Amino acid sequence: VTSYKKCLASINFHRSLPHIASVINIMDRWLLSKNNSVVDLSEDLDQDEQTKETPKKQRKFSSEYLSLGFTSVGPDDNPLPVCVICAEVLANEALKPCKLRRHLETKHGQFSSKPKEFFENKLREYMTRKKTIETTCVTGGEYASAVEASYKVAKLIAQTGKPHTIGEDLILPAAKEMVDVMIGDKATKKLNVISLSDNTVKRHIDDMDQDQVIFFALQIDKSTDIAALENLLVFVRYKHNGEIHEDFLFCKPLRTNTTGEAVFEVINDFMIAHEIEWRKCVGLSTDGARAMVGRLSGVVKRVKAVAPLVTAVHCSIHREALATKTMPANLKKVLDEAVKTVNFIKSHPLQSRLFEILCVEMGSEHRQLLLNTEVCWLSHGKVLTRLYELRDEVRVFFVDIRFELSDRFCDFEWLSTLAYLADIFAYLNGLNLSLQGKAVTIFQVQNKIEATIQRFDLWNQRVAQNNYESFDNLCDLLCTEEQQISSAVVSSISAHLQALGTQLCRYFPALDKQHNGIQNQVIIILLFSLSVILEWAAKTRQIFRWATALPNLETPSLKTLLYKKNQHSCLIT
Secondary structure (H helix, E strand, O other): OHHHHHHHHOOOOOOOHHHHHHHHHHHHOOOEOOOOOEOOOHHHHHHHHOOOOOOOOOOOOOHHHHHHOEEEEOOOOOOEEEEOOOOOEOOHHHOOHHHHHHHHHHHOHHHOOOOHHHHHHHHHHHHHHHHHHHHHOOOHHHHHHHHHHHHHHHHHHHHHOOOOOHHHHHHHHHHHHHHHHHOOHHHHHHHHHOOOOHHHHHHHHHHHHHOOOOOEEEEEEEEEOOOOOEEEEEEEEEEEOOEEEEEEEEEEEOOOOOOHHHHHHHHHHHHHHOOOOHHHEEEEEEOOOHHHHOOOOOHHHHHHHHOOOOEEEEOHHHHHHHHOOOOOHHHHHHHHHHHHHHHHHHOOHHHHHHHHHHHHHOOOOOOOOOOOOOOOOOHHHHHHHHHHHOHHHHHHHHHHOOOOOHHHHHOHHHHHHHHHHHHHHHHHHHHHHHOOOOOOOHHHHHHHHHHHHHHHHHHHHHHHOOOOOOOHHHHHHHHHHOOOOOHHHHHHHHHHHHHHHHHHHHHOOOOOHHHHHHHHHHHHHOOOOHHHHHHHHHHOOOOOHHHHOOHHHHHHHHHHHHOOOOOHHHHHO
């Protein structure tokens, strides 16, 4: 204990009490009592530990410090010295002539002998730089908006194929002029933070180019414009951010040949120019033209040579149209005669106007027939339905006009066949339209076709039982005329329904085991019809959500959903 007290006496007491308490606390750990127990001095130190430190003195800034190259920032009660040369901010404790002079001599020795006027000029330069920074400085949100705008402009530049310098040389100055005139100078200054230099544009394009998709599918078709120029349309379908996207890829003219080789060269040149890898192509949708699906030199054959993962798909819209062309001879005869009748009236302007006047006088719902064209396969349903609805007007019209088929509209058997054709083609039109759309998948197409085949079987059974309620126009005709349909017409209807089912099975074979496995697991997860699930997913743009929920199915499911089952985009372009 005696040595402990002597140690305390040797401490310089001009030090602060908290420091003394700290020393005592350290030495107290080694202090033992007579009974070898640690002496507890915490009670003696409580009062010292509670002693507050003396607040530091806040130094004031003097204008004389400018001769040393310093100005001040911050509040008046706590100014901070700032070097007008390097803009370094020092602590308040450095507001001493000796410390300020030391900074000037050590970091800016070449200016240590300069007069005060030199530092006044430096102060003016410093204030100018500060004002410029404050003017151009943006918040985090504004900076993010500026970066987003820069990326969008870079994307437009890349899409149009313009040089990267156009952003800084033309686009940004033009935007400033427009904003200045329409909004004002304040809004124009905000555009100064948007970087559109050629290097920035190139960097943004490279960044967007790195955001590549895993797989994609192509949809190609040829179209002839009014100048008789053959154009190649290509659409791309891919997954991005968990959603299905379909975009227009390009449209290029086929100036010479339209063979499969010429079509493939145009597509391949585009892929090479834009560094798109063929190995990521998993789907290719085309029509049934020889240039597309030729066994030796078709586009599909050439694409499969460079894209081993690709699955070629014949457009479901074309397949459905081809499947419905088969029909019995007597039905085909009635169809041709109906089309001939319509074209006879529509092809003569005078007769078309006279027929319109007749429809008005008879109080008809419609005033004109619809012109049939073989180019658009959806015209049959509407043309036949309109002709059936205006059958009485046509009969009256042919009373005064000689036409070789005028007696057909007095023949009940011919009218009953026309009514059936109007019904069946109207249904096929609806089926064809349901197969169109950007969000249509292979599962939806297959389910709709299979449901149609089963529906045709059911209708065939009803026809065998003399039940025609499935055909609205035919049922209406039988009720209105109060006559029985002939056995020849019944046989033709039955044969046609059976042929439609057979042709649909031929053009739409069953899915393979891989596709069925995906479909079955989706059904297990949600006990609803797959068509309902996918229709909901297509409307809410969640078509890939279920695929990401099943890691084992994600890759095959993605490839399957990317298959473009129709050429809807090419057809509406």
